[in-house]
Amino acid sequence: MRRKQYLAGHMIQLLRHHEIDFARWETCLQNAGESLVYLQAWYLEVVCSGEWEALVEIQADAYVSVFPLPVRRFLGTKKVYQPLFTQQLGLVVTAGSQHTSAEEYLSLAASLFGQVQYQMPWPEEAALNLTEPWTWRRRPNYELRLAPVYAEIRENYAINLRRNLKKTSQEQLTLVPTESIQPLLELFQNTKGKELPELRPRHYQKLAVLYAQAKQHGVGEVWEVHRQNKLLAAAFILRTAQRTTFLFGASSAEGRTHNAMAFLLDQLLQQEAGSGKTFDFEGSEVPGVAKFYAGFGAQPVSYVSLSLQPNPSVLSWTPNVFRFLARHLR
Template sequence: MMKLTHLQHNEIDKPLWEKSILNAVNGNLYAFAWYLDIVSPNWEALVSNHYEIVIPLPIKKIVGTKMIIQPLFAQQLGIFSTNVKHLSNAEDFIKQVVDLYPYCNLQTNKLNLIESSAGNNFNVHYKINYELDLIATYSYIYNKYHTNTKRNLAKSQQYNLQLKINTIDAPTLVNFIRKNVGVKVPLLKDKDYNKMLQIINNAIKYKFGEIYEVYDEKNQLIAATFFIFSHRKAYYLFAASTPIGKEKRAMFFLIDQFIKRYAEKNVILDFEGSMIPGLARYYESFGAVAGKYQQIVANRLPFYLHWLKF
């Protein structure tokens, strides 16, 4: 078994890390150092020589104890490598991760699948993600839409909806999301909206993010989505609709417009989930295909900390 080196945050070579994630066979948005610095500021890492293998460790300190806890806005982390042969050793590397701290709740990526947790000191749970490959023609993709989605698109066309791209700034988008999603997702706190703002600002600044906006006939913003591009993927990262937007099927219109724009391009639309049946059906209704990834959980906390909720 290859022994990886554990690095504290200030020991990580960020330029070398970014190069590794950029060139990894399974690299993704969430594993970039700039992204981790936002969603998990004290992250640590396991690395091999020359960073051919890297594993980001999202660290959170609770009641004085360091724990590995999957951060918000980062669906899949795990093991990344520039050499695919190393990914066949996922189980060995995960053992090294869970041995570091008394609690681990880490979501890995689809090339880190472990067949069984039998005999290990961690449990494995499966999660589902939905992706839609846009390499085909728009007409081909549209024909794969479910009947209900086609019906909702037809309804949206009755309202003279207008699509705009990047005409609002990041604070306006975050405020729109907060106003229309915040009540339904109370776990999002001020610090989380601040992280959202940092992610959007960074992506817009360096031109790998797009804000899609839908306006009604009164020129009122009724739906908005932030897409961020990385590793041939467009991540459907943040989205919200007003009650009027839902009534007018504005999000169906928005996603369809995005698909129309990027059809026949080497891009995969990553819907980021979901384990919620209603959302899963929604993503499937555009022809998105389900794929598995895993959640690794290990709990060796002393009994007096078992009351903690993560």
């Protein structure tokens, strides 16, 4: 018999990894119309290496709300952390949900785990009713609505971006899909990766596994920009029914000279224009990168980065390189 831990009036349960029914999980996401790909069970399996639990509201044997909790052990105690390549998680609710307050789930997580690091959607206009020892700060994602046709989207491009794209039209750049993520990983390792020694071989391997799973589930794509048979830039994107997410990308020095990444993103936007979807640039707090994304007309959308450190004297816990890379990767 499965051991279940009931919480909050016997409707919210803490489910250990082996207790989570992936089929019911996915049905809940579908019923909620949830668009964040990071919340898919297969995605969590990869980025958490199979080590995640969840707070789940269950009614009539169906999951009506889910709140994933990536966990790791540190000094013998389970902690909740934000996995790499996972910008946001958070609460998913359906029409049948009776527990729809994110603060309630965070409070439960705080009562169950010693320390928590978590990032989740939180609109700028919404108050965040958490007390000490919780701390948090808002961070910007950058998103572009793709309801207009391409000509209208391009009208909102920054003048400098339009100028650079005009140059690319004269430089014989080509955008091609590819079945392998290895050239992208090698390009990154040979460029930006040299500035990020914290990104180890196991992290690149996890990204390769993530791409393989994303491709298997019909949402993962890698696109490359070539000029005279030379790879200048590449990007790993996740394309779902409601959202296209720019997860990981790289450019060579020559690619930057020829504005290859701007060309790549512009081509993807042409593909999706008029679809009504959202193009998710994944945001950045690096001013130059944020300005680059804003140049496409993308708007900042707030989310929160939360931290629960009950005892300041406790050894600071950083389970992986997420927080460093979140500031420097993009």
